[in-house]
Amino acid sequence: MSLKRYFIDFLIIGVITFITAAIVTYLYTLIVHGSGVVNWETAIDMAIILGIVLSVTQTKHENI
Numbered sequence: 001m002s003l004k005r006y007f008i009d010f011l012i013i014g015v016i017t018f019i020t021a022a023i024v025t026y027l028y029t030l031i032v033h034g035s036g037v038v039n040w041e042t043a044i045d046m047a048i049i050l051g052i053v054l055s056v057t058q059t060k061h062e063n064i
């Protein structure tokens with residue numbers, strides 16, 4: 001599998017995870033705390049971690 005494929009998978013998964021985490025943290029703080037603040041640190045951390053892990057496992061699964 002090429003490095004380009006890893007990078008494309010990482011970007012796609014990372015962007016989707018970032019957007020989802022930002023929306024979830026916003027809704028959580030809006031409902032629970034009444035402030036409606038996005039936790040950017042959590043969104044970025046989740047995007048990087050899940051982007052790496054899921055892109056590697058996806059490409060490893062395709063090679064089996």
